[in-house]
Amino acid sequence: MNYRHAFHAGNFADVLKHAVLALCLNHLIRKDKPARYIDTHAGTGRYDLTSDAARRSPEWQAGVARVMDASRPEAVEAALAPWLKTVRACNPDGGLSAYPGSPDIAAAILREQDRIHLCELHEADCRTLDQRYARDARIKAEQRDGYKALAALLPPRERRGLVMIDPPFEQRDEMAAMARAARAGLERWPTGTFIFWRPLKDLWACDRFDEGLAQWLLFEEGFDPEKVLRADLWVRDLESEGKLAGAGVVVVNPPHTLEADLLALLPWLCDVLKQGEGAGWRLDGALTEASVDLDTL
Numbered sequence: 001m002n003y004r005h006a007f008h009a010g011n012f013a014d015v016l017k018h019a020v021l022a023l024c025l026n027h028l029i030r031k032d033k034p035a036r037y038i039d040t041h042a043g044t045g046r047y048d049l050t051s052d053a054a055r056r057s058p059e060w061q062a063g064v065a066r067v068m069d070a071s072r073p074e075a076v077e078a079a080l081a082p083w084l085k086t087v088r089a090c091n092p093d094g095g096l097s098a099y100p101g102s103p104d105i106a107a108a109i110l111r112e113q114d115r116i117h118l119c120e121l122h123e124a125d126c127r128t129l130d131q132r133y134a135r136d137a138r139i140k141a142e143q144r145d146g147y148k149a150l151a152a153l154l155p156p157r158e159r160r161g162l163v164m165i166d167p168p169f170e171q172r173d174e175m176a177a178m179a180r181a182a183r184a185g186l187e188r189w190p191t192g193t194f195i196f197w198r199p200l201k202d203l204w205a206c207d208r209f210d211e212g213l214a215q216w217l218l219f220e221e222g223f224d225p226e227k228v229l230r231a232d233l234w235v236r237d238l239e240s241e242g243k244l245a246g247a248g249v250v251v252v253n254p255p256h257t258l259e260a261d262l263l264a265l266l267p268w269l270c271d272v273l274k275q276g277e278g279a280g281w282r283l284d285g286a287l288t289e290a291s292v293d294l295d296t297l
C-alpha cells in the first residue's frame, strides 16, 4: 500500500479517465430513476495541488493545467464539459489549486436520489473520505478491499449505475485480480456500466486483459460488440524510459454517445498533452485475432 494518488492527481491519465467517468455519469442522470455509483479504489476524493506531494511531483501541470489553458474547439468543449464543470466546482476562485478525484466527480454530477459507495483500503485515506463526505447522506465510504466488496454490492438495488475499477497497479498480479473482478462483477450485473482503468506499462498484459474481457463478453455472454469500448492515450513513445507514458480505459456498457465524444476528444488530447515523440491514441472495441482466456491472466 505504498501508492499515493496525490503524486499523480490531475496528470494526463487522470484527464482521460475522469473525462470518460464524467461523460458516463452525465448520461446516467438523463433519466429520473435513481442510480448507484460504486468506486472500488476511491483514493481520497479530492487533491490539493499546492500540497507537498503535488509540489514534489507536479504531474498535473502537464495534465489538467494544459487542458484548462488550451483553446478548445466546440466538439472538444462539449465532450469535456461534464468533467470541466467538476474541476471548476472545486476551484470556486477560478484558479487551479484543487483537483477532483473520482468520488468528487460522482458527488458533483449525481443527484439527491442517487447513491455513492466508496471503497478504499488505505486506513488514513479512507478516514479522509469519511470526513470529506460525512455530511453527504448519499455517500458511504468503507475501508474495504474493493474487489471483494463487489460480490456484496452487486447488483445494486437501483439496477442502474456505474462501477469504477481504478487500482494502483503496484502488485504484479493486479491485471489478473482486475480480470477476476470484471468477470464476477459482470456476471452479477451484466447491465451495469463498468470502467476499468489500466496503465500501458506492459502493453502485452494490458492487451491480454482487454481481449480476454471482450472475447468473454461477446462470444460467451452474448454482448453486442458496441458494448465494449476501449480508449487509450499515450503522451510519448510507450517504450520510452521514465514515468508512465500511456494509460486508458475499457468501458463495458458505455453510453451510446461515448464513442463519438471520444472520437472528438482523443486526437485533441493527444496534441495538447504530448510530452515527446511517439504520442498517440486508440479507440476501438478491444478485439483482435488473438485468443485469450480471461481465467489465464
Ligand SMILES: C[S@@+](CC[C@H](N)C(=O)[O-])C[C@H]1O[C@@H](n2cnc3c(N)ncnc32)[C@H](O)[C@@H]1O
Pocket: 001, 003, 005, 039, 040, 041, 042, 043, 044, 045, 100, 101, 102, 103, 119, 120, 121, 122, 125, 144, 145, 146, 147, 166, 167, 168
Ligand atoms: C489510483 S488510486 C484511486 C484514484 C481514484 N479512483 C480517482 O480517480 O480519484 C488507487 C487507490 O486504491 C487504493 N487501494 C489499493 N488496493 C485497494 C483495494 N484492494 N481495495 C480498495 N482500495 C485499494 C489505494 O490506497 C489508492 O488510494
